[in-house]
Amino acid sequence: MKDIKELKSIASQVRRDIIRQVAAVKSGHPGASLGCTDFFTVMYFNIMDHDKSFNMDGKNEDMFFLSNGHISPVWYSTLARAGYFPVDELATFRKLNSRLQGHPATHEGLPGIRVASGSLGQGISVAAGVAMAKKLDGDDKAVFVLTGDGELQEGQIWEALMFAAHNKVDNLIAVVDWNGQQIDGSNDDVLSLGDMEGKWSSFGWDVLHMDGHDYEDLLSTLSKAKENTGNGKPQVILMKTSMGKGVDFMEGTHHWHGKAPNEEQTATALSQLEETLGDY
Numbered sequence: 001m002k003d004i005k006e007l008k009s010i011a012s013q014v015r016r017d018i019i020r021q022v023a024a025v026k027s028g029h030p031g032a033s034l035g036c037t038d039f040f041t042v043m044y045f046n047i048m049d050h051d052k053s054f055n056m057d058g059k060n061e062d063m064f065f066l067s068n069g070h071i072s073p074v075w076y077s078t079l080a081r082a083g084y085f086p087v088d089e090l091a092t093f094r095k096l097n098s099r100l101q102g103h104p105a106t107h108e109g110l111p112g113i114r115v116a117s118g119s120l121g122q123g124i125s126v127a128a129g130v131a132m133a134k135k136l137d138g139d140d141k142a143v144f145v146l147t148g149d150g151e152l153q154e155g156q157i158w159e160a161l162m163f164a165a166h167n168k169v170d171n172l173i174a175v176v177d178w179n180g181q182q183i184d185g186s187n188d189d190v191l192s193l194g195d196m197e198g199k200w201s202s203f204g205w206d207v208l209h210m211d212g213h214d215y216e217d218l219l220s221t222l223s224k225a226k227e228n229t230g231n232g233k234p235q236v237i238l239m240k241t242s243m244g245k246g247v248d249f250m251e252g253t254h255h256w257h258g259k260a261p262n263e264e265q266t267a268t269a270l271s272q273l274e275e276t277l278g279d280y
Contacts, residue, residue: 014040019266022260022261031255032068033074038213048061050062058141062144064145102118123145135171142229148179152176153190161203173235179240181253210240212239213241249269
């Protein structure tokens with residue numbers, strides 16, 4: 001377990017890793033990766049019961065699935081910094097024959113990755129199935145899944161919500177990265193999501209809210225969600241974040257959804273992020 005100062009230190013390094021991964025290959029998705037860094041850091045260093053030696057079945061440990069797989073840079077960095085694979089491997093991001101593909105994949109056997117993702121809309125379905133399997137096995141650990149807010153425009157999401165509630169998959173915790181942005185603009189401009197809390201609630205889920213950059217809120221809300229498993233209903237946490245968090249010219253805009261910074265922008269971004277654990 002880490003204290004908040006230690007968590008913030010790790011997060012600063014993860015943000016540096018994100019910028020360096022994407023800049024090195026001039027490709028990737030820095031915006032939401034930066035926005036979800038605090039969440040990933042708290043999850044892997046304080047909230048989840050997980051084993052870095054890694055096995056695919058995940059028995060007797062909490063499991064995490066990334067539905068919006070394009071934010072792989074933050075997941076890869078967090079896994080490496082948590083000891084799943086060597087930090088130096090981050091230098092292979094998006095390169096030929098790398099285990100760190102642009103979207104997470106399983107055929108190269110990267111520790112921490114249990115399902116290929118990035119085809120938006122599918123992650124909650126996968127997580128619901130895994131959570132049901134845990135219940136059938138008598139495994140009381142939780143299953144977490146992160147989805148983007150723009151991703152909720154996919155119809156399969158709502159089928160999965162109905163399925164999980166109907167089957168009382170109460171060890172399932174979904175988290176929505178609610179940054180209000182997607183690749184083509186703001187959610188409100190592209191396709192408004194309306195009353196998010198009302199929709200999830202009406203589909204039979206318990207709804208929590210969380211500030212994705214407030215460490216006390218992250219720790220307390222995620223802990224509460226784990227404590228609330230087993231109550232007969234799946235849970236969702238609507239997590240407010242700022243796309244591009246930590247880099248001033250990237251914050252709050254969709255323009256950095258899937259755009260790599262140039263050399264000058266990379267230097268500016270890194271100057272705003274403290275190197276705390278050592279760059280790879």
